[in-house]
Amino acid sequence: MHTIDRDPLLLTPGPLTTTLRTKQAMLHDWGSWDSAFNRITGDVCGQLVDIVHGTETHVCVPLQGSGTFSVEAALGTLVPRGGKVLVPNNGAYCARIVRILKILGRDVVELPAAEDCPIDPVAVEAALITDPRIGHVALVHCETGTGVLNPLAEIAAAVERQQRSLIIDAMSSFGAIEIDARTMPFEALIAASGKCLEGVPGMGFVIAERAKLEASAGNCHSLAMDLHDQWVYMQRTTQWRFTPPTHVVVALHEALAQYQEEGGVVARGARYQANCDALTTGMARLGLRPYVPAQAQAPIIVTFHAPEHAAYEFQAFYQGVRERGFILYPGKLTQIETFRVGCVGALKPQDMLHVVEAIASTLTAMGVLAAS
Numbered sequence: 116m117h118t119i120d121r122d123p124l125l126l127t128p129g130p131l132t133t134t135l136r137t138k139q140a141m142l143h144d145w146g147s148w149d150s151a152f153n154r155i156t157g158d159v160c161g162q163l164v165d166i167v168h169g170t171e172t173h174v175c176v177p178l179q180g181s182g183t184f185s186v187e188a189a190l191g192t193l194v195p196r197g198g199k200v201l202v203p204n205n206g207a208y209c210a211r212i213v214r215i216l217k218i219l220g221r222d223v224v225e226l227p228a229a230e231d232c233p234i235d236p237v238a239v240e241a242a243l244i245t246d247p248r249i250g251h252v253a254l255v256h257c258e259t260g261t262g263v264l265n266p267l268a269e270i271a272a273a274v275e276r277q278q279r280s281l282i283i284d285a286m287s288s289f290g291a292i293e294i295d296a297r298t299m300p301f302e303a304l305i306a307a308s309g310k311c312l313e314g315v316p317g318m319g320f321v322i323a324e325r326a327k328l329e330a331s332a333g334n335c336h337s338l339a340m341d342l343h344d345q346w347v348y349m350q351r352t353t354q355w356r357f358t359p360p361t362h363v364v365v366a367l368h369e370a371l372a373q374y375q376e377e378g379g380v381v382a383r384g385a386r387y388q389a390n391c392d393a394l395t396t397g398m399a400r401l402g403l404r405p406y407v408p409a410q411a412q413a414p415i416i417v418t419f420h421a422p423e424h425a426a427y428e429f430q431a432f433y434q435g436v437r438e439r440g441f442i443l444y445p446g447k448l449t450q451i452e453t454f455r456v457g458c459v460g461a462l463k464p465q466d467m468l469h470v471v472e473a474i475a476s477t478l479t480a481m482g483v484l485a486a487s
């Protein structure tokens with residue numbers, strides 16, 4: 116039995132490990148009507164739009180709930196009833212968008228792709244040329260189900276050439292991988308508090324083109340998910356429409372301060388890349404191979420093939436690594452046995468080396484790796 120004198124580190128794509136400063140920001144209570152709290156919300160929204168250089172064109176609408184709530188709200192608010200959406204599909208979060216659109220009663224065309232390959236921008240453009248009824252493309256930037264990074268800049272250019280609109284699920288890339296509204300045109304981008312910004316979970320947000328949001332009144336099937344209504348109310352009152360996740364908002368504010376101190380998207384992305392490199396190099400020494408080819412791998416989360424050994428079993432492996440102080444993530448592939456290790460959160464390359472040691476020690480104890 117191992118005794119660890121700290122919380123386990125989360126090697127997951129969110130919730131993820133946060134700093135003490137971020138946790139301490141949650142030690143106060145805030146009133147939802149209070150102007151001090153509402154100034155924080157306004158400041159958070161302003162910073163989020165700045166991260167994608169969208170101040171001239173875009174606005175930020177925050178929404179209570181996990182990331183999926185904001186994905187559903189963005190699709191339900193911005194895709195008109197009777198609208199048709201192309202969904203390039205190379206993984207679980209793309210499939211979730213398809214499912215949401217079907218439930219919302221919007222027409223969907225899927226563009227299927229292999230799960231270990233990035234979406235092909237040429238295929239996206241061809242699909243748009245073939246079907247003039249498609250008004251929107253809904254793209255997952257980093258497909259967290261596998262760790263594949265999709266080529267956002269090229270797809271945004273193709274969508275613009277064909278004069279359609281792009282909705283980006285940037286849940287696991289926002290803040291760590293550069294997205295620039297000036298050069299990668301998008302109608303809306305969705306992300307959340309508890310991902311690469313290293314806040315805690317509980318709030319999503321949609322950065323939407325102001326003109327498109329203004330034109331979306333009456334599209335949404337739902338009151339709680341209506342981003343137009345949320346935005347209009349916030350503009351008028353500075354308050355959230357319904358009970359805000361106050362502690363989440365102040366934690367995100369504190370996390371954003373640390374994000375800026377670290378050096379913004381460039382520094383955050385570089386740290387995650389260093390984490391990813393330390394992880395994959397260490398795992399290679401144990402004979403554990405990534406599922407995604409290196410050129411398609413986002414520095415966010417890595418899917419590894421499970422060891423092909425009769426003594427390997429995920430639950431026991433997970434438990435062993437947990438006892439050594441780290442929380443891993445199960446794989447999301449149906450055909451191949453895998454597990455995932457996140458590179459994001461308040462972690463450094465040194466932490467990744469310790470994870471690899473914990474994995475090696477667990478697999479040795481399980482009899483999967485030979486004792487050295």
Ligand SMILES: Cc1ncc(COP(=O)(O)O)c(C=O)c1O
Pocket residue numbers: 128129181182183184186208255257258259260284285286287307
């Ligand atoms: C790409 C992507 N989209 C959507 C989601 C859904 O977010 P949530 O689980 O917070 O609802 C996630 C979660 O990790 C994600 O990685």
